[in-house]
Amino acid sequence: MFTGIVEEVGNVAEISSHRLVVRAQSTLEGLALGDSIAVNGACLTVVEFTTDSFAMDLSQETLDRTALGSLSVGSPVDLERAVTPTTRMGGHFVQGHVDGVGRVTHISGTPETRVMSIAAPEEVARYIVEKGFITVDGISLTITEVATNSAGSTFSIAVIPYTWEHTVLSSKAIDDAVNLEVDIVAKYVEKLLPER
Numbered sequence: 138m139f140t141g142i143v144e145e146v147g148n149v150a151e152i153s154s155h156r157l158v159v160r161a162q163s164t165l166e167g168l169a170l171g172d173s174i175a176v177n178g179a180c181l182t183v184v185e186f187t188t189d190s191f192a193m194d195l196s197q198e199t200l201d202r203t204a205l206g207s208l209s210v211g212s213p214v215d216l217e218r219a220v221t222p223t224t225r226m227g228g229h230f231v232q233g234h235v236d237g238v239g240r241v242t243h244i245s246g247t248p249e250t251r252v253m254s255i256a257a258p259e260e261v262a263r264y265i266v267e268k269g270f271i272t273v274d275g276i277s278l279t280i281t282e283v284a285t286n287s288a289g290s291t292f293s294i295a296v297i298p299y300t301w302e303h304t305v306l307s308s309k310a311i312d313d314a315v316n317l318e319v320d321i322v323a324k325y326v327e328k329l330l331p332e333r
Contacts, residue, residue, distance in 0.1 A: 141277020
């Protein structure tokens with residue numbers, strides 16, 4: 138379980154078909170084998186670490202359902218360690234189970250407030266509501282606008298300077314892939330409602 142509050146931006150040191158190695162600093166504090174770390178919002182298990190990096194195995198399922206396969210050596214990645222009983226819940230409950238991959242469609246605004254729009258796949262869009270939570274590459278964000286047209290569904294987020302400067306969002310460009318995780322409550326509510 139995570140909060141969507143990014144602790145650090147690390148960098149990909151190595152990536153192969155089934156292994157990801159990330160260089161980091163603060164994320165390594167107190168690290169142990171088997172720990173869970175959200176990398177761009179995908180919960181991964183630490184299988185090896187050194188004084189300046191940690192390694193995780195990537196299953197085919199993870200590669201198929203996330204944008205991690207589009208990373209390359211040097212790519213920045215959002216990092217968050219799993220919550221503890223004393224963790225402040227500054228974001229929202231995040232599982233680290235990516236629901237789908239979105240694409241950046243628009244970036245505008247000023248350094249004080251940037252707006253980013255993201256196209257969401259249909260299986261994710263159904264859970265997106267204005268003022269609801271969403272996780273984009275591991276970042277807990279509030280949805281400011283939802284739009285649906287013949288091209289599909291998009292949503293927008295307002296990005297404050299701190300978030301822009303301390304996450305991977307500042308490295309994103311139009312058409313870049315991003316990992317999306319919707320609020321788990323929406324999925325449970327849907328499951329409990331009678332079929333129509």
